[in-house]
Amino acid sequence: MDTFKGFLRPDGSAGVRNHVAVIPTVSCANGVAANIARAVSGAVPLLHAHGCGRALEISMHERTLAGLGANPNVAAALVVGLGCETVQAANVAAGIAGTGKPCAHLIIQERGGSRRTTAEGIGIVQAFAREAKGQARVDCPLDLVTLGLECGGSDAFSGVTANPAVGLVSDWLVGAGGSVILTESTEMIGTAHILSRRAKTPEVARQVEDLVARAHKRTRDILGELAAYVIAPGNMDGGLSSIREKSLGCIEKGGRSPVSEVVDYGRAPKEKGLSVMDAPGYDTESMASLAAAGCQLIIFTTGRGTPVGFPILPVIKVASTSRLYRLMEDDMDVNAGVVLQGGSLDDVAQTLIELSLRVMSGEKTRAEENGQDGIVCLAAVTPAF
Amino acid sequence: MHNVALINPGDNVGVALADIPKGGEARLPGGLVITAVQDIPCSHKVALRDISSGEPVLKYGEEIGFAREDIPRGGWVHTHNLDIREG
Numbered sequence: 001m002d003t004f005k006g007f008l009r010p011d012g013s014a015g016v017r018n019h020v021a022v023i024p025t026v027s028c029a030n031g032v033a034a035n036i037a038r039a040v041s042g043a044v045p046l047l048h049a050h051g052c053g054r055a056l057e058i059s060m061h062e063r064t065l066a067g068l069g070a071n072p073n074v075a076a077a078l079v080v081g082l083g084c085e086t087v088q089a090a091n092v093a094a095g096i097a098g099t100g101k102p103c104a105h106l107i108i109q110e111r112g113g114s115r116r117t118t119a120e121g122i123g124i125v126q127a128f129a130r131e132a133k134g135q136a137r138v139d140c141p142l143d144l145v146t147l148g149l150e151c152g153g154s155d156a157f158s159g160v161t162a163n164p165a166v167g168l169v170s171d172w173l174v175g176a177g178g179s180v181i182l183t184e185s186t187e188m189i190g191t192a193h194i195l196s197r198r199a200k201t202p203e204v205a206r207q208v209e210d211l212v213a214r215a216h217k218r219t220r221d222i223l224g225e226l227a228a229y230v231i232a233p234g235n236m237d238g239g240l241s242s243i244r245e246k247s248l249g250c251i252e253k254g255g256r257s258p259v260s261e262v263v264d265y266g267r268a269p270k271e272k273g274l275s276v277m278d279a280p281g282y283d284t285e286s287m288a289s290l291a292a293a294g295c296q297l298i299i300f301t302t303g304r305g306t307p308v309g310f311p312i313l314p315v316i317k318v319a320s321t322s323r324l325y326r327l328m329e330d331d332m333d334v335n336a337g338v339v340l341q342g343g344s345l346d347d348v349a350q351t352l353i354e355l356s357l358r359v360m361s362g363e364k365t366r367a368e369e370n371g372q373d374g375i376v377c378l379a380a381v382t383p384a385f
Numbered sequence: 386m387h388n389v390a391l392i393n394p395g396d397n398v399g400v401a402l403a404d405i406p407k408g409g410e411a412r413l414p415g416g417l418v419i420t421a422v423q424d425i426p427c428s429h430k431v432a433l434r435d436i437s438s439g440e441p442v443l444k445y446g447e448e449i450g451f452a453r454e455d456i457p458r459g460g461w462v463h464t465h466n467l468d469i470r471e472g
Contacts, residue, residue: 155428156400156428156429156430157400157428159392159445160390160392160400191447194447236464238428239400239401239426239427239428239429239430239463241430241449241450241462241463241464241467241469242449242450242464242467242469244449244450244469245444245449245450245469248444248445248447248449249445252445340390340402342386
């Protein structure tokens, strides 16, 4: 039975990384959060553009930020609030503290401003980091793993090579008792009938159909007749004619397991096995949702090539073609393009499984080596006021 | 070696693994050879048999749209001749 070497958390989860997260509740607190994290080795700022100026997204953003702090890859978290914002630091911190991990929060308007809050925050985060450095990796079973699936910059080969290979990895992890989250609702348009066929219960089938119908309606409301063609020009150059065709290739990543649950943006599934999450097709926003849902690892397939990572998660990049692998070797971890030269999907999947186990035990992905830990992009549905 | 991938045995289009010029051979795994009647760009779809106007175009064993015109075996299938009416 495969295991990985992870960091056990008080709530029984296991991290594959041991970050100390500094989480601003609102973009106004980004500067202080960044300064605190910059001063302490092992600290990561989760900078973002939200936290206020909206109504509909507030509860979604609050739970997403709390979810990021609660992610098993985070050893401890400091939440930095401004004070007058809609997303309240105390609520985010309470959500994180529920996991039993060390968590504190500071309010800039109550602590004397930027420099004094920064100084106080550095002291807190230094103590968190010392404690985290004392923790050792231990053998952990695979049923503690939640794998997030992502594809970005797809080409016509993503659905022929990389995505089916990742589908085999998904089937392997579900078979080992773990969890897998398939997301990017926009890229499920046209496939509701296939995904709902695989649902564990009629209720889950209905939820899958609703999720895809909502995504479909959103694109139609925004784009009108162009909705069915809503794929980036690069996708079309690559030979994909419609979003349904892209979707069919996209859902290959989920493998053949039954769909056990449907979850909202940033929410952790309660069931093991394959879940479907409602998040946009926009890579960085769906990765934030996967991280908030507790994924410790993301496998990300790409046809056109993307370097993006995520601050607290290792992201494994799978190139759909050997050409892309050569063009962006700095950023690609695995070349699924060998399938086009006579290689087998099973061999690519085996390579991915072995790499995933090593990465979960501490080996860095290309995105981590390249410092691809830019800002956290939270999904929004309305303009700011 | 083959230069076209067939994703599902029931599909009526394949995916070109390299640029196939008009008049060139589209070779499938298993030995089937089709003559390309148009240039087929790498990663684009090629019709594996005659597809009549209105007939479903199948990839992944599923409908990805309908032929907007008669598409000959060996023809290029893309947005110009594929009706992707929403279901």
